[in-house]
Amino acid sequence: MPAPQTARPTGYDLMAGTGEGWPHLLKRFPDIGAITAVDISSGMHRRAMQRLHAHRAHKIAFIEDDVLASDLPDASADFVVSTFGLKTFNRE
Template identity: 45%
Template sequence: MQETVEKEYSPEYVSRLFDRMASTYGVLNYISSFGFTEIWRKRCINNLDLDQDENEKIGYDLMSGMGECFSLIKDQLPNCALTGLDISETMTNKAIENISKKRLTKIAVQQEDVFFNSLESNTADFITSAFGLKTFNHAQLQALAKEVYRLLKSNGKISFIEISIPNNSFLKPFFVF
């Protein structure tokens, strides 16, 4: 059992999984959540409560997928320097396409493992992640917390969102569906 759990959370497995899912990921996410993923992403970004000031903000969107949060971030901070980081080559390529389609500026996309990345320490004014935590086991979540701490400036902000299976017996069947 332990080998199966570890295989499911290995970087290679997760990368291949999202490479295979990329063509239908956005549509299936939207349909299976009854459109709530869009509302939740917006809420996640709005929760950052980012102030626009004269200083350019630097932000990282971890496990950025196809860059679904990029426009939401740029709506709040049009001049920020944003880096999206994702392990999947296909998702990263789709993020780059979306940046081009939406004519977003000052966004870099890097295909890297969040645990072994080239981002500099203490550089982020904010870090976001929408629906990326599900791919990690408990030990990896602890490592992610340390990585976020390494990347954030002392006054930096974070906002993450993830779907979990509700304990409520009325809601649980809808979620599982």
């Protein structure tokens, strides 16, 4: 990912699941203000926050949303990432 051009950038992780990318993202760009995890399932997010990400919880927000029919506002993020998300879908 190219370096975001804003101070304390915020962005979305689509189909965030357990957030395996967050440690790497925050290590590479320590200035990140917040990552908003977007996932259709809040349960997986809640468990991952307790088990894996408690010490970075102040940098992680969550929105329960279907990314294929999303209400996320236009131009509301400085970056968007998705790791191992697309593999979930069939070709259609």
